[in-house]
Amino acid sequence: MQRHFKFLALSLATAALTAGCATKPKPSQSIEHIMEAGFKGKESLSAKVSKGEASAAELTSMVDFTYQLTLNTPSKGDLKSWAEKSTALHAAAKSLAANQPGALDAWKAAVNCKACHSVHKPD
Numbered sequence: 533m534q535r536h537f538k539f540l541a542l543s544l545a546t547a548a549l550t551a552g553c554a555t556k557p558k559p560s561q562s563i564e565h566i567m568e569a570g571f572k573g574k575e576s577l578s579a580k581v582s583k584g585e586a587s588a589a590e591l592t593s594m595v596d597f598t599y600q601l602t603l604n605t606p607s608k609g610d611l612k613s614w615a616e617k618s619t620a621l622h623a624a625a626k627s628l629a630a631n632q633p634g635a636l637d638a639w640k641a642a643v644n645c646k647a648c649h650s651v652h653k654p655d
């Protein structure tokens with residue numbers, strides 16, 4: 533009986549691992565890199581996006597950056613919060629790229645540096 537349970541637990545663990553890998557690909561860029569390349573400073577891509585001055589090509593790269601964010605796992609903070617914040621940012625970037633009404637407001641709400649850093653940025 534005990535052996536049977538052990539086997540069951542092992543198969544469940546394997547199934548969970550396999551499912552996890554299938555649904556979430558590995559990020560090709562780290563959060564650190566994305567922040568440096570797309571968010572840091574007054575002249576950053578994200579600042580341009582917030583001012584409504586990003587070109588179509590720039591919006592596409594922001595869609596990519598924010599998609600990479602959703603694939604990452606921050607070293608601090610809980611995963612549910614990270615999923616919400618990064619997904620909201622990615623969704624807003626996609627709406628901007630698709631020229632949808634209200635997209636800029638959604639972006640400005642989601643790109644709140646401090647709200648995310650206070651929970652997910654290690655000291």
Ligand code: HEC
Pocket residue numbers: 563564567568571572573578579606607617618621642643644645646648649652653654
């Ligand atoms: C969705 C969450 C999120 C948002 C929004 C966000 N950041 Fe970050 N940022 C992070 C995380 C997480 C880190 C820590 C990465 C690490 O070092 O592990 C970070 C780190 C940084 C760093 C340090 C990078 C390094 O070299 O270590 C800078 C600079 C930065 N963010 C700038 C910004 C600015 C400016 C904004 C707003 C315009 C912003 N971030 C918005 C999550 C976010």
